[in-house]
Amino acid sequence: MGTAPAPVHATVEEALAGLPEHRRELFAIRLDRWWADLYAGLAAAYGDAVAAGLGERVARLAAAAYRDRDPELLRLDAARTLEPDWFQAPGMLGYAAYADRFAGDLAGVGERIPYLRELGVTYLHLMPLLRPREGENDGGYAVADYRAVRDDLGDVEGLRELATRLRRSGISLVLDLVLNHVAREHAWAAAARAGDPRYRAYFHVFPDRELPDRYEETLPEVFPDFAPGSFTWDEELQGWVWTTFNSWQWDVDWSNPDVFCEYADIVLFLANLGVEVLRLDAIAFLWKRLGTDCQNQPEVHALTQALRAMVRIACPAVAFKAEAIVGPADLVHYLGRGVHYGKVSDLAYHNGLMVHVWSMLASRDARLAAHALRALPPIPASTSWVTYLRCHDDIGWAVDDGDAAAVGVSGHQHRAYLSDWYSGAFPGSDARGLVFQHNPATGDRRISGTAASLAGLEAARERGEAGVVDLALGRLWVAYAIVLGWGGLPVVWMGDEIALANDPAWAEEEGHGDDNRWVHRPRMPWRTAYQRHNPDAVEGRAFAGLTRLARVRRSLPHLHASVPAEVLELSDPGVLPVLRRHPEGPMLGLYNVTPDWRSWPMARLHELGFVHPLDAISGSPIHESDGSVWLAPYAGWWVVGR
Template sequence: MPATGHVVFAILGDVHPDDPAARLDERVDTWRPDLVRSIGRVWPDRTAAEHAELADRLVAVARAGYAGRPADLRALDERRLAEPDWFQRPDMLGYAAYADRFGGTLAGVAEHTGHLRDLGVTYLHLMPLLTPRPAPNDGGYAVADYRSVRPDLGDVEDLRDLATTLRGEGISLCLDLVLNHVAREHAWAAAARAGDADKRAYFHIHPDRSVPDAFEATVPEVFPDFAPGSFTWDDEVDGWVWTTFHDYQWDLDWGNPDVVCEFAEIVCFLANLGVEVLRLDAIAFLWKRLGTSCQNQPEVHDLTRILRTVARIACPALLFKAEAIVGPADLPAYLGVGDNAGRVSDLAYHNSLMVQLWSMLASRDVRLAAVALQQLPQPPAITSWLTYARCHDDIGWAIDDTDAWRAGLEGAAHRRFLSDWYAGVFPGSWARGLVFQDNPATGDRRISGSLASLAGLESGDPGAVDRILLVHAVILGFGGLPVLWMGDEVGLLNDLGWADDPAHAGDNRWVHRPRMPWDGDRPVVPPGAEPVAAGVRHLLRTRAALPHLHAAHPTETWDPRDPGVLLVVRRAPEGPLLLAANVTDEERWVADDVLHWLGLHSPRLTDAITGARPELRDGAVRLAPYQCAWLYAARG
């Protein structure tokens, strides 16, 4: 059932059905005011005439993008406009992988679509595959050319063919669009180094340390071990270049309208290859403001809105996904708050849920998670959280000190505990992770490791399989678009040979990026992980049939009755669904008052996961150690 906020899109899809030019004009008329409004907020010191001129430039980019859009993708636009909730439905399932580690090449990925189809995958995120600089290149995030593909993977036509193949299987292709920076070898940076004044203005370049020092007083280091500081001296440009991540990644100046127009063209180019979702990488860092952390500034959201508006005109089937791994207080803005509600990204990572999942398992206590998750407002009804337990990156302990205090914890101490626990050095820990980027100055210690190894399968802990399935049940039952990281569906362990490749030897995140072991078109299941593979498939099938898990329905995190049981309620027209997760290794109970409040104290009470009536004692529902139940009142 489409969300109410999508009505305008559905109407536009029905205007002049046999006249594409008229439909394009309708979209321009609808969305151009959004461009002007957003431009005015990003550049308030410019005149109305300048705002209008930039809006005209961007509309021209959108028109050109639509003119070059293949007929089959224009048809996809119309279908998406008619079914605007397509990405919110409970049968949506995401999967993320490196193309070379999943299939070797783009053509190899296409050969393994049978596995994705059998899982029920409808969204495939392939990690950076546009041409990067030579190694080191931050795992592909130092892009040297947005319009070509890594030669070892194929070429642009192979990418187009893969997108077409996936679309034929009902799978939408997601690619990374790195926004904050380009490789030093990118044509723009090369021109700046060669003396091109226009391209030099694409970057933050300073002749001496006065401005960099002023910014560095408040800007935190992202990779203190790899790349201390945020500026790098470059002899060729005779200046200090802003380099947030690595010295070979040059931050772009998004205050320059030419940069915005360049990326608007890139968005249309990738969409016209058949890419249906763009992951906006490092989006939190786009806007620089003295005296701040230079993250999560308001202009970030208006810049996103500008690019999204161009896409709504030129290629409305395209979704934007915000890669904003930020604190809970800053997260909602990436799906839109206030005037931006529903007008920036369509998807955003629910990083807080991921962090709290691992926190609950280590502490065997849900009270911090309940406090933290309750702080997040409902996302706009036409957007969706993207839920996940692991991704390609490390786990940073984004736990708010105030949330920790409310739960009776000291934030820094709890973060230290989590790092120690998942590094396997805390007494009694079953986890086998690696510390990533230990920063003694800030106490920041992140963790690398596969889901199965972090949950205890590598150490042989008897509760590991149940913990792994609990984690999947929570991300699948929370609401939103769940995404599996490659190999988690079969319980792949840490890659113990992660450092054998010299290009990766200094980055232990490759420990959870193993190559997929194939036996024909089926992944090899590690010994002892057979129950993981079977259990995950069962959860995926069960989720797809539950209308309660449509992303437009609100999610409520309830105060816990038992500190070991997480309570999450999904409110749907079909009635409520209660996710109850026992994060301990002991038997626990869902209190009868919870069922009464939800109207679930009924003979029809069913656990969707088991398909059976749950065991009751004095009106309370029994949960086995590490059990997650999806409780609802079955019809009939």
């Protein structure tokens, strides 16, 4: 189906009555341009019989949001339409934080904009700030009201004001949209418990254990320690409700078209507040199918395509980021494969890169990482990876058994080694991570901890040995050199820029004691942050290193996200080579992941077209010694030609 049918145009014309002709015409053009994607996504999920009427409902919602959109946001829509690759540019640098732990509240975040600009931030992800349930709320991911802000942070108008201040400072606001579940206290769930059949149909509810038991046969447990199983009996509901994550987080039923419309309206509401990127939380879990693990089902991508098409019609300045921490074979589908190529999320987390950076630093060997990263299929040129070293969550060792076997390693044993290394249990490790969610049945042991503490810097500072501190800072620096040098959109987790260590008091706050991920979610110590300008302080050295990487990155067109990262064959197992072939010339990232000097053949640089190679980070020429160039311990080079 091509352009939108006449009845749909008639519906939106009615919704747009009173707008100037040029605005009504622009909406009509967008509607025709994206109708096919909208309809196809809806039809793939709900069937043709439902898709036509549902598409008209969604178009009406889009028209109402477009009608009410702020003039400044309409201008941003126009700018982004002319620059659709804005989030792929080398000048993009992300920062992620909890608003309260970073600056107290939303107004406080606004006051810290100069700090963000000093770091070079252009993309600010504030962790869940929509109103959650009281008490335990999974760090804010148990949302009780999508249209309200946490009372301690401010209100919706304060959020709109912050988005405006950020935008005028060149920073895009990123917020979480939890798609898979709502809090038990959400109005939909409350109505379902009160007996309203409309809202009961918003959830997966079963009268007995027959179907839940059949589903459980193939469902993995996400939180086996404190939320075993995927179903919870609710006495008020008089049924078993699907609860993938916690008993008080009810999975919504996306097979119900009314649920799609509810979330479409929420997306438009947030977009009109000035949110520029929506992180689609737990997106992999949206569609349930008996006999599967109920993740990564085809309908997930169809639904995302439909939502994205709606956004392109109403508010094209907005981008989608998929929070899909899944296996490599499934990951690229969130950026588009096959019929969904380039039509789903604009951004997705490169979980594999994050895992393999830590793997390389622990093993001092790049062979497994090179094989695994090389095996990832290419992504659409219009999309981008989000690259990162740490986030708010634990680290799960997503090392594929096949990748491990290809380089002569046992996947199970390597995952166990990484857990031992980063929890400090392995002899010689200085890491200070904490084991999170040990699953004896699978041997899975995820890890919590700040980047600095996992890199051994916390232990090194306690020992007071300058050389050991230097090596730990080197590990942290080369890790971020890989993250910023991969391409895509790199995101820094709050505190990494000043090498912040684990929070020793993480368990003392109410509700945190059973979740050690709070160890790497400390409050920003602003007195310590003032040391970022002290070149002799660890904080100053870390800040200077990261800001230099960001500054150099902005100058290199090779790091535009549309340019693929190509992992070359290794010449030394301790050096990861990543080539980017840009029309202006090649760029080669060389990263020494060991504490020793390592070499790279000068002849290979010449073969790749580097006549007079230069390290763009330091600005220094690269010199040959006996046919090789030598990288210092934990050195990272972005090699360009002259």
